Amino acid sequence: MTRDLRAQIGTAVGCDLVPLTHDQKHNNTHFRGDRDGVPTLFIKVTDSPRSYTTEVGAHTLLHTRDLPTPTLHAHGDLGLNRHWLAYAWHDFTPFAATPESVEEAGRLLGRLHTATRGESSPHLRTHDAIPNLIDAKIALVAEFDAPLARRIRALRDKLLSTPAAAHLGDERCLLHGDMGWRNLHLDADGSLWIFDFEHAAIGHPLLDFAKLWDRELDSPQVRSLFLDGYRKEQREVPIDTAAIGAVRLWAAAGIFPYARPRDDQDFEQHAYLILERLEREVSGRP
Numbered sequence: 001m002t003r004d005l006r007a008q009i010g011t012a013v014g015c016d017l018v019p020l021t022h023d024q025k026h027n028n029t030h031f032r033g034d035r036d037g038v039p040t041l042f043i044k045v046t047d048s049p050r051s052y053t054t055e056v057g058a059h060t061l062l063h064t065r066d067l068p069t070p071t072l073h074a075h076g077d078l079g080l081n082r083h084w085l086a087y088a089w090h091d092f093t094p095f096a097a098t099p100e101s102v103e104e105a106g107r108l109l110g111r112l113h114t115a116t117r118g119e120s121s122p123h124l125r126t127h128d129a130i131p132n133l134i135d136a137k138i139a140l141v142a143e144f145d146a147p148l149a150r151r152i153r154a155l156r157d158k159l160l161s162t163p164a165a166a167h168l169g170d171e172r173c174l175l176h177g178d179m180g181w182r183n184l185h186l187d188a189d190g191s192l193w194i195f196d197f198e199h200a201a202i203g204h205p206l207l208d209f210a211k212l213w214d215r216e217l218d219s220p221q222v223r224s225l226f227l228d229g230y231r232k233e234q235r236e237v238p239i240d241t242a243a244i245g246a247v248r249l250w251a252a253a254g255i256f257p258y259a260r261p262r263d264d265q266d267f268e269q270h271a272y273l274i275l276e277r278l279e280r281e282v283s284g285r286p
Contacts, residue, residue: 005045005078006031013074013086015041032089039089041073045082051198052083054177057123058197061174065115068108068193092185092193102222104192105184106229109176112194113205113234116174120202127175127203130168130246131160137253144260151275152253158282159249164242168204171237175201179208180216205237209244210251214274245278252278 006017015033027048033041046052052075059072070087077083095101120126127133134156142149159165176183177199185193201207209217217223227239255271258264 005082008078009043009045009076009084009086012076013041013043015043017043033086039091041086042070042089043084043086045078045084046198047082048198049081049083052085053123054125054200055085055198057121058174058200060123061116061119061121062197067112067115068187068191069195069197070193087195090185090193091188095181095184095186095192097181097216097222099225101186101192102225103229105181106226106231107233108184108192108194108229109179109208110230110233112176113173113208114236117236118172119174120172121174124174125201126172127201127207129170130204130207130250131156131165134246134250134253137250137257140257141253143257145256148256152249155249155275155278155282156246159242159246159278162240162242164238164240165246167238167240167243168206168246171204172202173205175203175205175208177201177208179212204247205234206239206243206247207250209239210247213244213248214270214277241281245281248274249278 009031010017010033013033015035017031018034020030020032027046028051029045031043031045032039033043056072056075059069062069063071070090073086073088075083075085095105128136134152138149138152138156141152160168176194176197178196183194183196185195187193213223217226231239252271252274255267259268259271
């Protein structure tokens with residue numbers, strides 16, 4: 001990033017920019033904004049216009065919700081599809097998955113979903129109904145692997161034939177889009193905060209469990225603690241394993257069109273693992 005662009009951001013926010021990190025995966029560059037030597041802002045520069053628009057749209061909904069997420073103070077355009085966002089600075093420590101913190105993480109996600117229930121936004125992607133989301137992924141998979149598409153469709157039919165399918169209708173809220181431990185931090189008082197809404201969307205609340213279930217919540221004990229917390233804040237949508245299975249299937253099916261062209265065998269193997277787990281679950285096998 002050139003000194004001229006750094007100076008441009010620094011002038012806009014009235015801070016001296018101190019380089020922090022560069023996220024090569026997402027091509028984001030991070031700075032601390034200091035005023036008179038005091039950390040004041042966390043500044044992210046992104047080359048993704050979609051991520052930028054999504055974060056701004058999400059914080060438009062969040063700023064009146066009294067949820068523990070850093071305030072977006074300013075944002076701007078640097079040209080050539082590059083943008084910056086300036087958040088209030090906080091001295092955070094990384095999330096550690098203790099029983100108490102896992103339950104609190106569940107409560108925090110439940111609060112997010114409850115506080116934004118029924119919301120919409122012209123700046124955020126709005127997900128279709130979950131059965132339609134799965135069908136769209138199956139259609140993509142069928143273009144390069146017909147047997148795999150049939151396997152996914154068979155799982156879809158079994159999962160959506162259960163009473164849990166009735167809970168996959170028109171319920172809508174703000175989704176974090178990438179809920180996980182890496183996007184949770186503790187402040188100096190030990191309170192849990194959630195951040196990084198660059199994958200946010202509007203959709204059914206269970207969609208935030210799609211990746212989480214087979215990743216951070218892979219352990220039954222951790223899963224139980226998280227769900228206990230979530231249910232204390234979000235009581236309108238039942239957490240049914242078949243309904244969760246449907247959103248997990250959507251997530252797994254979506255991996256194949258991404259991983260196959262990139263020859264990302266590890267990511268594709270993760271998707272196959274989820275399919276195998278779902279097949280055992282629907283058949284009642286251990």
